[in-house]
Amino acid sequence: MNKKIKTEAVDSLFDAILSLENKEECYSFFEDLCTVNELLSLSQRFEVASMLKDRKTYLEIAEKTGASTATISRVNRSLNYGNDGYDLVFGRIGK
Numbered sequence: 001m002n003k004k005i006k007t008e009a010v011d012s013l014f015d016a017i018l019s020l021e022n023k024e025e026c027y028s029f030f031e032d033l034c035t036v037n038e039l040l041s042l043s044q045r046f047e048v049a050s051m052l053k054d055r056k057t058y059l060e061i062a063e064k065t066g067a068s069t070a071t072i073s074r075v076n077r078s079l080n081y082g083n084d085g086y087d088l089v090f091g092r093i094g095k
Helices: 008-018 023-033 036-053 058-065 069-081 085-093
Strands: none
Touching: 036 058, 036 069, 036 085, 058 069, 069 085
16 A cells, blocks of 8 residues: 555545445535546546456557546556555456
């Protein structure tokens, strides 16, 4: 875990997220918390990660998601050398 992000403020944010009970609550909270572009960027990265796990090519991913090759590469680096957060979530959602 990156010690730079482990702060009381981030802990509070994660506690708030963990208190959400359904998608409607998530929509309400994240629409207040994030700009539309920030939320779309996060969802794009998650979609890119999913497609990389499905062994799609960078070209296929870029065409479907509109993500730049730099974004795809960054997500790929996280999948291969990160903290296994994507794998944890994919395992829980049956991906």
